[in-house]
Structures are given as structure tokens and as C-alpha cells.
Amino acid sequence: MAIFNVSARDGSVSLVIRARCMSCARQLAADRSPVHEKRLWRDPELSSVELVGHPERLGYFSEGMNGILKRITA
Numbered sequence: 766m767a768i769f770n771v772s773a774r775d776g777s778v779s780l781v782i783r784a785r786c787m788s789c790a791r792q793l794a795a796d797r798s799p800v801h802e803k804r805l806w807r808d809p810e811l812s813s814v815e816l817v818g819h820p821e822r823l824g825y826f827s828e829g830m831n832g833i834l835k836r837i838t839a
Contacts, residue, residue, distance in 0.1 A: 766783050766785055766828075766831060767784065767785070767786070767817075767820075767827060768782070768817040768825045768827060769781070769782045769783075769784055769787060769815065769816055769817060770782075770814070770815045771794045771812060772813050773805055773811065773812050774811055774813060775811075776839050777839050778802070778805075778837065778838050778839070779836075779837040779838075780794050780798070780836055781817070781833070781834045781835040781836075781837075782794060782831075782832070783825070783827065783830070783831050783832060783834055784831045785831065787814045787816070790814050791806055791809075791814055793831060793832065794806035794812075794833070795807045797832065798833075
């Protein structure tokens with residue numbers, strides 16, 4: 766699986782997620798985050814999804830279960 770960085774466009778919060786695809790990463794963010802963030806992760810105008818290149822260099826491994834690996838708040 767791939768590693769994605771799902772970020773709020775206002776810079777308030779960012780999630781590192783292991784998922785199969787970009788839409789899967791967005792769905793995981795919406796499903797596994799607090800209720801007040803659900804709209805943020807579902808709306809492409811409020812958040813963005815980027816593939817993390819060479820995730821092993823950052824300590825993330827593509828093997829394993831899908832899910833949120835790290836939550837970064839500003």
C-alpha cells in the first residue's frame with residue numbers, strides 16, 4: 766500500500782495515512798477522525814491528498830494494515 770499525506774488547506778492539521786489509493790486515504794481520514802473533521806476530509810476544496818515519495822526514508826513502511834499512521838496539528 767501507499768503512504769499519503771492528507772492535509773487541511775488552511776494548515777491546521779495533517780494526517781499520514783497508509784491506503785490503497787488517494788480516494789481511499791481521504792475516506793479513511795473522514796471515517797477515523799473526530800466527527801467535527803468529517804466535512805474537512807471529504808471536501809477537496811478544504812483538504813488535499815499527496816502521495817509520499819520514498820516513505821521508508823521518513824520511517825513509514827508500505828506493508829501493513831491501512832489506517833492513520835500519524836496526526837500532525839499546527
